[in-house]
Amino acid sequence: MNARITRNVGFTLIELLVVIAIIAILAALLFPIFARARGKARETSCVSNLKQLGIAIKVYAQDYDETLPLGVLAEVNTPWPRTWDMQIQPYLKNANVIMCPDDIDSVPVDVPGLGKQMYRSYSMTDNLSGKPLAQASDTSSSVLLFETFSMGKDAGSWFWGIYSTGYKLGKISFTVERPVVAEYPEFPHNEMGNYLFLDTHVRSLKGPNPKFPGYNRDNNDIALCGTNDPLP
Numbered sequence: 001m002n003a004r005i006t007r008n009v010g011f012t013l014i015e016l017l018v019v020i021a022i023i024a025i026l027a028a029l030l031f032p033i034f035a036r037a038r039g040k041a042r043e044t045s046c047v048s049n050l051k052q053l054g055i056a057i058k059v060y061a062q063d064y065d066e067t068l069p070l071g072v073l074a075e076v077n078t079p080w081p082r083t084w085d086m087q088i089q090p091y092l093k094n095a096n097v098i099m100c101p102d103d104i105d106s107v108p109v110d111v112p113g114l115g116k117q118m119y120r121s122y123s124m125t126d127n128l129s130g131k132p133l134a135q136a137s138d139t140s141s142s143v144l145l146f147e148t149f150s151m152g153k154d155a156g157s158w159f160w161g162i163y164s165t166g167y168k169l170g171k172i173s174f175t176v177e178r179p180v181v182a183e184y185p186e187f188p189h190n191e192m193g194n195y196l197f198l199d200t201h202v203r204s205l206k207g208p209n210p211k212f213p214g215y216n217r218d219n220n221d222i223a224l225c226g227t228n229d230p231l232p
Helices: 014-062 157-162
Strands: 109-111 113-118 122-125 141-149 192-197 200-206
Touching: 014 122, 014 141, 014 200, 109 122
Parallel strands: none
Antiparallel strands: 109 113, 122 141, 141 192, 192 200
């Protein structure tokens, strides 16, 4: 009678450990790639947001004697100031374009006329707020919107108005303490920040202090876009 030889086809402990080690190595190699891909997708979404906002602002200007919306339009007996994003809301297909998916600093708040749990990831430059388009001779060099963060949960409408505009296009360093107002832009995309220019093109620039030809600069060589600062 022939004896039947049986073989255990299961994994040994050593084989299982080798497989687990290989999977862990592959995961460690692939995770940064997937993370970069997700980050790039969020950055692309932000660029799309800014382009849509730029088009809506230009269409708004066509309907208002070629004049850009004011950063903040104060109205009597109105609890919320009508910021630029609220003014162009009728020209937007979706108000969610004011929110960058990489913005982790802004505080959601219910905004009348825009929606519930909204936050704004972009500020308008003060030197283009409410200005006629004719005053900007170089639209491809004039920054209209840049990435910031907004507060509002505790202070409500007051902070929503404060953070609607900004007057500097760079900042001293990433470790500088955040100011009360939207003084500095943010660079949430792997230390890159998106800037919308008046001709509606968007540029992704490395922070903390991108160069903007034609702008006045402060003592720290930061480009200024305050109310009285000239356009390029």
